[in-house]
Amino acid sequence: MKADYDELSPLGQEQARMLGEHFAARGSRFDAVFSGPARRHRDTTARAGEGMTAGGKPWPAPVVLSALDEHDAFSLVKAAAAQLAEDSEVAEGHRSLLAATAPDERSRSFQRLFEAVMHRWMQGAFEPEGVESWPVFRERVLSGLDAIIASGARRPVAFSSVGPVAVLLQRALGTDDAASFRTAWRLRNTGLTQFAFDRRGRFTLDGFNALPHLPEPERWTFR
Numbered sequence: 001m002k003a004d005y006d007e008l009s010p011l012g013q014e015q016a017r018m019l020g021e022h023f024a025a026r027g028s029r030f031d032a033v034f035s036g037p038a039r040r041h042r043d044t045t046a047r048a049g050e051g052m053t054a055g056g057k058p059w060p061a062p063v064v065l066s067a068l069d070e071h072d073a074f075s076l077v078k079a080a081a082a083q084l085a086e087d088s089e090v091a092e093g094h095r096s097l098l099a100a101t102a103p104d105e106r107s108r109s110f111q112r113l114f115e116a117v118m119h120r121w122m123q124g125a126f127e128p129e130g131v132e133s134w135p136v137f138r139e140r141v142l143s144g145l146d147a148i149i150a151s152g153a154r155r156p157v158a159f160s161s162v163g164p165v166a167v168l169l170q171r172a173l174g175t176d177d178a179a180s181f182r183t184a185w186r187l188r189n190t191g192l193t194q195f196a197f198d199r200r201g202r203f204t205l206d207g208f209n210a211l212p213h214l215p216e217p218e219r220w221t222f223r
Helices: 010-026 039-054 073-083 088-099 103-122 134-150 162-173 177-184
Strands: 032-035 156-159 192-197 203-210
Touching: 010 039, 032 039, 032 134, 039 156, 073 088, 073 103, 088 103, 103 177, 134 162, 162 177, 162 192, 162 203
Parallel strands: 032 156
Antiparallel strands: 192 203
């Protein structure tokens, strides 16, 4: 992981630009663009827009929706070190993370620890002060979905993170909390997930984690 998780790496910038180029080459046209408020969300949106406009296609001015922000993963993990110290799985996860030296090893160790903490958060067994609970987070993201639908856009595109996509997957598929996140954790950076919806409340998955803009596997990344 990068030292500043909210900053796009050069590869991340390239992935986003190539996504926009793919949209342009395919003749995609969006009547609204939405972005989460994090810097990585806004920068990904901007880079994709550059690729789109370079291909001669319009790119509406992005609308930043705070509802599309990610949950506070790092505060959850930090709080777990103190509040879940007696939890053997979480404690072992912390030890493994501290012992990891190689970047790939650290990333894997963090993911294992994060999943353990997240399960307890989603179950309501771990709700540290100052961090959104799982029900509050879910309702926030769904309010963002409602805002996108209410905008009247027929072909919107939105840039966000794994957590909000997990909420949308749950809405579309009716999966439980854990299954929704297990699926969403497979999302690669700039992976395309598509949903079909209408104003009558129908909302379904139409495509998941596609990478047509990144034909070379060496450009596929998770974090």
